[in-house]
Amino acid sequence: xxxxxxxxxxxxxxxxxxxxxxxxxxxxxxxxxxxxxxxxxxxxxxxxxxxxxxxxxxxxxxxxxxxxxxxxxxxxxxxxxxxxxxxxxxxxxxxxxxxxxxxxxxxxxxxxxxxxxxxxxxxxxxxxxxxxxxxxxxxxxxxxxxxxxxxxxxxxxxxxxxxxxxxxxxxxxxxxxxxxxxxxxxxxxxxxxxxxxxxxxxxxxxxxxxxxxxxxxxxxxxxxxxxxxxxxxxxxxxxxxxxxxxxxxxxxxxxxxxxxxxxxxxxxxxxxxx
Amino acid sequence: xxxxxxxxxxxxxxxxxxxxxxxxxxxxxxxxxxxxxxxxxxxxxxxxxxxxxxxxxxxxxxxxxxxxxxxxxxxxxxxxxxxxxxxxxxxxxxxxxxxxxxxxxxxxxxxxxxxxxxxxxxxxxxxx
Numbered sequence: 001x002x003x004x005x006x007x008x009x010x011x012x013x014x015x016x017x018x019x020x021x022x023x024x025x026x027x028x029x030x031x032x033x034x035x036x037x038x039x040x041x042x043x044x045x046x047x048x049x050x051x052x053x054x055x056x057x058x059x060x061x062x063x064x065x066x067x068x069x070x071x072x073x074x075x076x077x078x079x080x081x082x083x084x085x086x087x088x089x090x091x092x093x094x095x096x097x098x099x100x101x102x103x104x105x106x107x108x109x110x111x112x113x114x115x116x117x118x119x120x121x122x123x124x125x126x127x128x129x130x131x132x133x134x135x136x137x138x139x140x141x142x143x144x145x146x147x148x149x150x151x152x153x154x155x156x157x158x159x160x161x162x163x164x165x166x167x168x169x170x171x172x173x174x175x176x177x178x179x180x181x182x183x184x185x186x187x188x189x190x191x192x193x194x195x196x197x198x199x200x201x202x203x204x205x206x207x208x209x210x211x212x213x214x215x216x217x218x219x220x221x222x223x224x225x226x227x228x229x230x231x232x233x234x235x236x237x238x239x240x241x242x243x244x245x246x247x248x249x250x251x252x253x254x255x256x257x258x259x260x261x262x263x264x265x266x267x268x269x270x271x272x273x274x
Numbered sequence: 275x276x277x278x279x280x281x282x283x284x285x286x287x288x289x290x291x292x293x294x295x296x297x298x299x300x301x302x303x304x305x306x307x308x309x310x311x312x313x314x315x316x317x318x319x320x321x322x323x324x325x326x327x328x329x330x331x332x333x334x335x336x337x338x339x340x341x342x343x344x345x346x347x348x349x350x351x352x353x354x355x356x357x358x359x360x361x362x363x364x365x366x367x368x369x370x371x372x373x374x375x376x377x378x379x380x381x382x383x384x385x386x387x388x389x390x391x392x393x394x395x396x397x398x399x400x401x402x
Contacts, residue, residue: 051338052331052333052338053312053313053315053331053333053338074338075337075338076333076334076335076336076337076338077336094400095400100307100400100401101307101309102307102308102309102334102336102337103309103336106336140312149310149335149336150335151336179336180336180337180338181336181337181338182337182338182339183337183338183339183340184340185284185326185340185342188337
């Protein structure tokens with residue numbers, strides 16, 4: 001039996017609607033290929049992405065992000081300030097072992113990141129709730145990095161215990177990676193964001209410390225490319241798959257198809273649908 | 275799980291009453307897989323739907339999923355208490371957790387859905 005393949009593309013920065021559209025195309029491509037696909041990408045400018053169900057009025061009322069472009073994701077979760085993060089989209093058919101339930105893909109990609117960080121001397125862990133998350137008052141925090149869901153990656157300060165909420169706010173650690181999914185008819189699209197450093201274009205509750213702000217020696221951190229390569233290798237090992245790093249980007253050869261999908265994400269009625 | 279239910283591959287169930295109207299919900303398997311439901315958006319009464327078309331969305335802590343119409347027809351009732359009591363979906367998915375009622379255009383369309391045994395086989399195949 002042939003070894004499964006994980007196809008990976010790295011795209012140049014694009015605007016919000018283009019990125020969201022490319023990810024929907026990625027989900028369709030995943031279904032056609034029957035494989036896990038990953039797209040890594042940047043943003044032309046600092047952009048706020050809203051979760052599928054977040055209220056537009058909450059975004060408008062958030063003074064910390066006023067003036068920044070907004071795009072609504074098809075996936076769930078809270079708002080993310082993009083621009084100083086490492087953003088990925090992963091798509092997998094529901095027939096894949098990681099596509100059957102939300103937690104499977106979430107944990108697979110996050111556990112690989114925890115091991116990646118451990119390999120460079122950063123102590124992070126998966127956050128686990130001490131009671132069902134829906135019982136928490138902060139489920140509805142506007143920003144993703146203020147929320148906690150089982151499997152989120154949190155930075156663990158030296159000598160701290162396993163990160164959960166049983167020790168109150170102090171025990172929660174700083175969330176540095178979160179993801180959310182859109183479960184389509186045949187495929188799962190997962191968006192995720194690793195916070196590399198605090199974004200200087202926002203302030204107050206929109207400003208969350210990233211990896212470089214939390215480690216003792218940020219100058220010793222490897223480059224983003226090395227972190228990504230190691231992460232993907234560990235994901236592939238867990239999936240017993242090979243990684244194929246595609247050249248030329250995902251967007252460029254599919255520009256026309258992506259532009260068609262992007263039209264929906266540019267519509268004010270999509271952004272303000274809730 | 276009652277024997278009078280039919281299932282879509284997308285995990286919606288349908289129970290047809292004597293008048294032909296189908297009560298629709300989502301299976302216990304789907305509810306458990308989604309985990310920690312936080313929000314639900316339902317269609318308006320009167321909306322015409324086609325089989326396989328999205329008729330609503332449900333959000334859990336990690337994922338947004340579409341709810342699909344298992345049959346074509348008209349939405350004739352909506353369980354408006356459900357979005358405020360999402361735990362009902364987990365506690366009683368096949369009765370109090372009903373989502374919408376659809377008057378099918380063609381009652382024979384029900385025959386194309388999965389029976390209980392076929393659905394359980396599908397779930398088993400997706401669990402491995």
